Amino acid sequence: MINSKKLSLGIFLLASFGVVLFIIFMPIFGNGRNGLEFSDDFFNSLAKGSSNYMSEMRELAQSVAGTPFAVDIKMDSPDQAQKAEKLFTHAGATVVVTGTQLKISGGLGKVLTQAVNDAELLFNREREKLQATYGFAGRDVVKLWWTSLKKVADALTKQKAFKQARVINEVQERALEPGYNFYGINPSKVSENIGLLTFMLVFYVLYTLWFGYGIFELFEGLGLGAGKPVAKKEV
Template structure:
């Protein structure tokens, strides 16, 4: 390899070496907690996401407006375990339900059914999983999460069934229960909730580090290539004689 500018090449090499050292350290458990640097950053963003994802009270109001609305729905649920759990959930909510031919057929007050699902989601979101376990008298590992997952598995296909029955508004509310209630409750269970305003400095620090670290790598490549004569320059314009 022909090096035309040794000082520039050495500078780029040092930048690349230091970049790789920091890059390697990001995968080591030296950043606090039990994970590496990427885990620490991911956990922080998860906590901040949870702090701004609590929409359940608003969805509960929408579900409350549907109380007294009786529906009969046949929802496809291929997972037999979740289907069986969904039947128990629905029965607990005052509906009649059965699982047959890969589908759960249930009849009941839609508002009360959605209210029960949101109560379980709310408990999970606020890390009160024990309340869900006691409500359904279950003791299996991660049973509280299975309860909420079963709600989602039966309500998701119910949306299309409601649309087929021309119950468009009801279908929209069920969609909101899934997206803004069950999914956040399930996904954020066990994660501490924090507000962005309480973590401004760490957040800004991460963003600044990301920008500087990206430029760091860019300048390392730029200087190394410049050192071997592969630089970027404006082409000279040939003048006619």
């Protein structure tokens, strides 16, 4: 049986849900962004603001200061090998390039400190300084640091230098990856955006319930809801 009151309420809730959804997709949230793009930028900004571990990673790199290392690694192409040579040479290491092969030796602390410093420059949107130092794009510099250090860590693991390999892995995860992934994003602190953050989280929950309740009322109004089971009489 149709319940006109519930049906009307369901239609109203779904129609108003659609209106709000239409507004969300309008480019009216600053810089030509729609609501989803604004939300993405906002949460990325908060994530960047809470992902700056550069100082800690610099201290971690210093924990292996004076630790020598010597590895042979293979890059994907001669061009990549030549670019990797620039990175390690600038960090004070000795590098011999033969095609795609690199023979690298030097101080691990110095190399990792330089990698962290370069990641921090990109994190702070100063890619031009990296370009000026190495002669190729700033993001490519940090990406190549990640790639080449991964190969160094693998080589050190084979040498059973597990501590040094773990330090490299942590620098990759907490310095190089944030530097690369958060490039171009303005950092924000959660403590300075409590109001907006609370509103967005509450709105997300209420908006989800809004749709669900609208569907529920619509089906109830059409008589398709889950009613009480009819009790069978025993003969």
